Amino acid sequence: MPNTVINTMEEIEEILEERGVRPTTMRLLIYKFLSEKRVALSLKDLENKFDRSDRTTLFRTLKTFEDKGIVHQIDDGSGVNKYAVCALECNCEIENDLHLHFHCNTCNETTCLTDHKIPQISLPAGYSAENVNLVVKGVCEKCS
Amino acid sequence: MPNTVINTMEEIEEILEERGVRPTTMRLLIYKFLSEKRVALSLKDLENKFDRSDRTTLFRTLKTFEDKGIVHQIDDGSGVNKYAVCALECNCEIENDLHLHFHCNTCNETTCLTDHKIPQISLPAGYSAENVNLVVKGVCEKCS
DNA sequence: AAATGAGATGCAACAGAAGTGCATTCTTTT
DNA sequence: AAAAGAATGCACTTCTGTTGCATCTCATTT
Numbered sequence: 001m002p003n004t005v006i007n008t009m010e011e012i013e014e015i016l017e018e019r020g021v022r023p024t025t026m027r028l029l030i031y032k033f034l035s036e037k038r039v040a041l042s043l044k045d046l047e048n049k050f051d052r053s054d055r056t057t058l059f060r061t062l063k064t065f066e067d068k069g070i071v072h073q074i075d076d077g078s079g080v081n082k083y084a085v086c087a088l089e090c091n092c093e094i095e096n097d098l099h100l101h102f103h104c105n106t107c108n109e110t111t112c113l114t115d116h117k118i119p120q121i122s123l124p125a126g127y128s129a130e131n132v133n134l135v136v137k138g139v140c141e142k143c144s
Numbered sequence: 145m146p147n148t149v150i151n152t153m154e155e156i157e158e159i160l161e162e163r164g165v166r167p168t169t170m171r172l173l174i175y176k177f178l179s180e181k182r183v184a185l186s187l188k189d190l191e192n193k194f195d196r197s198d199r200t201t202l203f204r205t206l207k208t209f210e211d212k213g214i215v216h217q218i219d220d221g222s223g224v225n226k227y228a229v230c231a232l233e234c235n236c237e238i239e240n241d242l243h244l245h246f247h248c249n250t251c252n253e254t255t256c257l258t259d260h261k262i263p264q265i266s267l268p269a270g271y272s273a274e275n276v277n278l279v280v281k282g283v284c285e286k287c288s
Numbered sequence: 289a290a291a292t293g294a295g296a297t298g299c300a301a302c303a304g305a306a307g308t309g310c311a312t313t314c315t316t317t318t
Numbered sequence: 319a320a321a322a323g324a325a326t327g328c329a330c331t332t333c334t335g336t337t338g339c340a341t342c343t344c345a346t347t348t
Contacts, residue, residue: 022295042334043334054297054298055298056336057296059335060296077219079306102267115268116265116266122260127282127288130282131281132280133277138267138272141269141270141271144270144272166316168314168325170325197327198326199327200327203306205325223304224304224305225305
């Protein structure tokens with residue numbers, strides 16, 4: 001979830017270290033960029049922003065962040081993976097952090113609607129859920 | 145949705161013609177194959193089945209079917225697009241055909257749970273929904 | 289401070305899926 | 319049968335994601 005709070009570099013450094021990620025300059029900048037955006041970002045978005053850094057570095061940074069629970073990946077159906085920083089309490093667990101995502105067909109932006117939890121879903125007998133992905137597509141506030 | 149009913153070739157021919165799709169031999173076979181499967185199929189699945197036909201033909205057949213409302217596309221988060229034949233009454237409209245999809249992490253199969261409609265979702269002011277995609281991941285009946 | 293070593297970064301190359309242009313073949317219509 | 323239009327097949331391109339390996343950076347140890 002994109003934080004509305006802007007973190008200082010010192011705070012970001014703490015966040016990364018808490019999760020066992022070495023706070024390099026690039027990682028701090030990438031985290032800062034992600035956390036300032038209200039929307040989920042793709043690798044391409046990072047490439048455009050950090051054009052002096054290599055694709056691979058950005059790619060691996062996202063993977064590292066994901067592995068360590070710093071960002072979560074979003075599949076909004078656009079065909080490219082997007083990422084948003086997790087809320088503080090978020091453990092990306094099925095019980096407590098399954099919010100829905102809204103994908104705007106006009107501006108192509110994907111927003112985390114953290115306040116909108118996914119309703120309880122009943123499954124047929126024999127099926128067990130581990131994860132739920134709910135993406136609503138339409139027109140966002142900005143574009144309507 | 146994969147029909148449980150097996151259609152005769154004559155019936156399939158009617159279905160295609162009703163939708164304005166010329167019922168060529170390949171298209172009949174592809175529809176038949178799709179409709180006999182309980183699960184959504186990828187382009188690769190069709191390639192494996194119809195190895196004497198060209199990828200492009202299969203690709204374009206799926207696109208044509210999708211455009212004409214004969215199949216619906218499913219993004220189950222596996223990274224590849226999958227397709228399943230629509231139910232008879234399905235117009236892929238938000239009001240009446242939004243069922244959920246279940247993706248099994250073990251067998252990698254995606255099933256349409258047509259009986260499980262997507263619950264009503266409330267959106268913040270200014271947002272309007274055109275489409276909803278709900279994929280539950282976990283372990284299916286067969287694999288549990 | 290210099291050496292060491294682990295981790296981070298950059299470059300190149302690859303893999304898989306999706307998509308397009310064009311020539312050829314098939315079907316339907318006249 | 320000829321013509322027109324649609325379907326198919328082949329080759330090629332693009333885009334995203336991914337990996338291997340060499341190099342660089344930084345923290346730690348001596």
